[in-house]
Amino acid sequence: MDLLSLRYFRAVARHQHISRAAEELRVAQPSVSRTILRLESELGIPLFDRHGRRIRLNEHGAAFLHRVERALAELEDARREMTDAAGAGPGRVAVAAETLLQLAGVLAAFRAHRPGVDVRLFQAPVDSMRRHLRSAEVDFALASQPLGGPGLCSAELLREEVLLAVPPGHRLAGRERVAVAELADEEFVSTRTGHWQRALLERLFAREGITPRVAFEGDEAAATPELIRAGLGIGLMPAVARRTLGERSPVAWSRLDAAADCHRTLTLVWRENAYLSPAALDFRRLAMESFMPDAS
DSSP: OOHHHHHHHHHHHHHTOHHHHHHHHTSOHHHHHHHHHHHHHHHTSOSEEEETTEEEEOHHHHHHHHHHHHHHHHHHHHHHHHHHHTTOSSOEEEEEESOSGGGHHHHHHHHHHSTTOEEEEEEOOHHHHHHHHHTTSOSEEEESSOOOOTTEEEEEEEEEEEEEEEOTTOTTTTOSEEOGGGGTTOEEEEEOTTSHHHHHHHHHHHHTTOOOEEEEEESOGGGHHHHHHTTSOBEEEEHHHHHHHGGGOSSEEEEETTTTTOEEEEEEEEETTOOOOHHHHHHHHHHHHHHOTTOO
16 A cells, blocks of 8 residues: 555545546546555455446545545645755645635735745635645635534634625615514525535524525625625625725625624634644734734
8 A cells, every 4th residue: 555546545535536536636547547446455345336437435435535634644744844844945834715815914914924935725615624624735724614623723713793785775775683584585695505604694594494595606705795786686794894895885784683693703723733834833823913913
């Protein structure tokens, strides 16, 4: 069992597709297929269920993947630790976030403090961020919804209310408060399933026993105000958006009666016992100072 076989297996397990894994690995598809078959033969058990040309990770494969990701992450930590010890270059910091806009201030401060450090950003929903962390592809995840689990540490950076945004002239424009039940027949502009705005919307509606009508969905929450202004629907936006847009806001804002539960919690997450380079430690400190000015 060599490292190449384990890396091939991890790619196939993630994609559940030989061709896509081969594209990621930049190798020929037959090479990937042969490697997986050889690995299964060596282990003495199938790791995938096969139905024609389709493959699915089975329970044995899932258990094996968990340990493979831990092993490869440890090796990546070791490689980076030795590289830093040797003084080979200014280092690297990798961060995953649902939206990169919220990282702008932290990155500016970090770049000024540590010029030359290679900063890698991944835009991803919460499930992908968890995978990036487990495999040591990123040092940190900046999550707007719960991202916990065994082997993960976190620090809450920010907690803010989420508001209802509607187009000017809408029947709810000018209302100070709106009940969730009043929105049952409204069409929403939201992010795709997996992002925090969509998860919050569905959770609030589920408590009322109704399902939100999502007319337009995408991956970039920053476009939501303009889509709402255009009359394509209403939506949920964090309070920071109202402060950022200020007087030029293209939408009208209201609070939801469920305000106690209608909030976003921004959390910085990293792997427990993971190797964090001096650059990564500085990034964590600056992130906490940026969002929590009183943090030490």
